Amino acid sequence: MSINVLRFTTAGNVDDGKSTLIGRLLVETEGAFEDQIEGARRENERRGGKGIDFSLLTDGLKAEREQGITIDVAYRYFATPKRKFIIADAPGHEQYTRNLVTSASTSDLAVILVDARNGMVTQSRRHAFIAYLLGIRHFIVAINKMDLVEFKREAYDAIRMDFIDFIERLGGADVYCIPISALEGDLVTEPSPRMSWYNGPKLLELLESIEVDDHQSERPFRFPVQLVSRPPGQEFADFRGYMGRVASGSVRVGDAVVVLPSGARTTVTGIVTQDGRLDEAFSRQSVTLLLADDLDISRGDLISSETSLPAARTEFKATLCWMNERKLRLNHRYVLRHTTKSVRCIINEIDYRLDVNTLDRESPVTELQTNDIGQVRIKTLQPIVCDPYDANRQTGGFILLDETNDTVAAGMIQG
Amino acid sequence: MNKEWTHLRELESESIYIFREVVAQFRNPVLLYSIGKDSSVLVHLARKAFYPGPLPFPLLHVDTGYKFPEMIKFRDEFAKSIGARLIVHRNEDAIAAGAHPLKLGVARCCGQLKTAALLHALEKYQFDAAMGGARREEERSRAKERVFSLRDAFGQWDPRRQRPELWNLYSGAIHEGESMRVFPLSNWTERDIWQYILQEKIPVVPLYFAKERPVVERGGTLIPADNALHLKDGEKPQMMSVRFRTLGCAPCTGAVASCAASLEDIVAEAGAAKISERSTRIIDHGSNTMEDKKREGYF
Missing domain, CATH: 2.40.30.10 (Translation factors)
Known part of the structure; x- marks a missing residue:
């Protein structure tokens, strides 16, 4: 049960097969249920299609299903024994920039879909650029529709070189390229004998193992104050706590801190949670801090490490x-x-x-x-x-x- | 990095952050308490968020009069044990007029006993934020739901007016008369909920555990049959080992055949489940979709 969370966004054009890829990931990791899959199959048949159209699993609202378009960011969930995944799925239409900015803002990794037949197109660069702009430094380039280029290595090599070159020009990031066929399943969760020239991990293996913690806990301590806790009752007469979620870094009892914007200096005397007092709180943890001095601190103030001040x-x-x-x-x-x-x-x-x-x-x-x-x-x-x-x-x-x-x-x- | 940082800790911490944002940004929030497992987790997280202080908002239960007796008993004992302020609100006019799904149809019955009752309660107590246990994973129209979901002065949801949510900046800015529905469990799945209940030893209604119960099969769904009023002519109850994956009104909540009698069994079952939990809720079937109900103000 000790698994962590990977939040990632997916970007690609309308026809790059993004919905098919997500649908397949959900089905093959059992993140989609049989009744939902059955619903998608029935709907596809009603429209004259055959079999499961994986994209029908991920199109959310009635309005957009009827019009065959997707608007807005949709969140999808699946888990393997190694990780829980939260996909912020940005659709590839006119509101694209807005949606990708939103989905990238909460993601640590971007899966960029590229059609193997077309290579890196303008939109692929745009997707990568926006994700990069929002601070994403881990990219998986899923080079899709390899079945339509006879699984040839050349198409993959060319896109890989182009993408790495583009990311280098932006300032560099961690890039993995995987040749896949979302439609036929090659290298998504299953191996591909048809691409024996590719020796790297399958897409799901990579998602399970990629390390995206960019040392957030080693950055300077930042703690935006959400609320001040002053519980009623005699037993809490002297209790004054500052509630918040550690935005970065970590803090230990005894650490000197600075309250901003006032600049007042004090010391952390306690880290309170319902599960008991802690010696140390890390990035992403929601806690209540106790401080040595009775200062005028309210929502909107920020408690920082003493060095490297914001x-x-x-x-x-x-x-x-x-x-x-x-x-x-x-x-x-x-x-x-x-x-x-x-x-x-x-x-x-x-x-x-x-x-x-x-x-x-x-x-x-x-x-x-x-x-x-x-x-x-x-x-x-x-x-x-x-x-x-x-x-x-x-x-x-x-x-x-x-x-x-x-x-x-x-x-x-x-x- | 913190080695103990599991997916459950991450989800817990995010939910606590959301609760605190609600209390910081709204004048009069309320927690919509439906007695189910998600509500149990919701209240558990809310208490963690404000520890050592008391819950800074009341719990509101919209009672249709058709809840299982085990649920009402659990609700009253639970609220008392944690010292929470519990408001129970019912659409008494509709109940007195005999609203029943077999008489009105499921959609109209839900409309009167749930949606209308909820909107009336929010209006009566002037709540400006209502926190509920809905999860994005539950149903496909919910996949795009915001954590802070804006409702107009009529309690209705307009997809075009929903705001983009970036980073962890949840905007609670509203105009007079508008309100917010807030979903602190947005990123949890059914599996996460059960794992967390097990980890934290959170009490839940005994109906979630498998037991021999009388049921009838109706349209592929196992309907509890301990109350003859909810049966159609000619339906004969049979005893089966069943449990409930979700809890709603007795006439409209299907059971599933199961032998999962402990939390560990349920976690294992939730991990291997092939059918979505909402499939046992009759409200989700039929032509009036969850999306339509949401537009009207249903949770």
Whole structure:
């Protein structure tokens, strides 16, 4: 039962066979049930198809099933004796950038599907770039439809070289390439005698074994305060705890810490959980911290290690992905939500817009609209305590809300 | 890295974080308590989230009057044992008018006794956030559900108004009259739930454990038959070793043939299950899909 979780996103074009691949992974690991599989089979036959269309297992809403399109990010689950998997599946349509940004934000790995017949196309680069932008540094390139290129090694080699070259240009990452046939099952969970030239792991084996913990626990300690705990009752008269989830690093009882933005220094005197007091809390753990001094600390404050402090900033550059139909308005007031803090802000300049296909910077530009990515300058009314996104995804990412309360943009703070 | 960091610890920690976000962002939240295994886990996690303080919100049970007697007994004892404030809400008018699935049809009966009752209770107590135990894995229309799911002033769900959820930034910003449904167990599967119940020794309703019970077979589903009122003419109960994978109303919850009499047996069974658990819920069959019910305000 001692298994961990891998969160990954899947990206590919409409016809790259992504739904088929996910459907197969679910069926072959028993992440899909017989009644669901039977439902997908019946539906396919009703439409005049034959057998199971694996993609029907993963198309969620009635509206999109009827129209044969998928919108929005869907979450899928499966497990093997080695790992639990959470797939954030981003569909490949017009809202693509927005969906992939969303799905990549919670993922540690991206599976990029490439059609072996077509090679690396513009969209493959776009997918890889967006995943990279969101901080993903582990890629599996599933070179699909090998059955349609007679399982020849040349197609695989060419795509592999192209992809590695592209990732190197972005700054480098961990890349694995696997030739598969999602439709026929080669190298997904089963071996492929037809590709005996390939000696690496099957897709599922790789997903089970790949190490994605990028030393999050060794980074500087960051603890955004969610709530202050002051339980009622005489027995808790002196209890004052700070509830939160460790965003990065770890903390031990006795450690010196700094509370930001005030800059007050104190010491951790206790780490409280219902399962007992802890000596040490690690990245991702939800705990309640006790501190030596009675300080004025509230939601939105951040408790940090004493060294490698984050910055308290009111002006910064950020990469912004615009997600709403209403365009970005310069000097308009937005609400910026970052860790557990909300502040008012304005965007006073757009430096450039990125062409996500060519990676060219377009400037001058005066607006960003849905699915645009650009670099902007932001001014906040109160300081936010942050790290550059490249150094810390939890303390470097933010969202913008407009007056309708819609989430209109996702942002990544630059150094 | 922490060697003890299992998938269950990761899920637990994420759920605790979500509970705390709800309490930080909303004025008057409530936990929708349905008495089932997911609710048991939900309450267990909520208590962990606010330890050593008390639960900072009440539990709301929408009672249709058709819940199994074992469920009601468990509910009352459980709420008392943890010192929680329990609100039980019923659509008394519909109950008095004799609403029954065999009379109204399943969809209309659910609409009156569950959806209408829930919306009325949320309105009556002015709750602005309702936390429930729904999981994305349960049913395919739920695969895209947000952790923070916005409902309009009529309690209805509009797929186009749902917000993108990035990182762990859950936005609870709402306008007057709107409310949020929150799903802290979004990323859990049935298997995770049972493994966690075993690990944490969480109490659950005895109906989950296999026992000889009277049932009738109706449309491929085993319906409990201890109450003659819920039987159609000519149906004859037979004794079988069965258990329930999900718990709803007695006339509409199917049992499964099983010999799993302990938590360990259930974990093993959940690991090997071939049929989805919602298949035992009659509400999910028929033309009115879960997606339609959700639009109307069903949980």
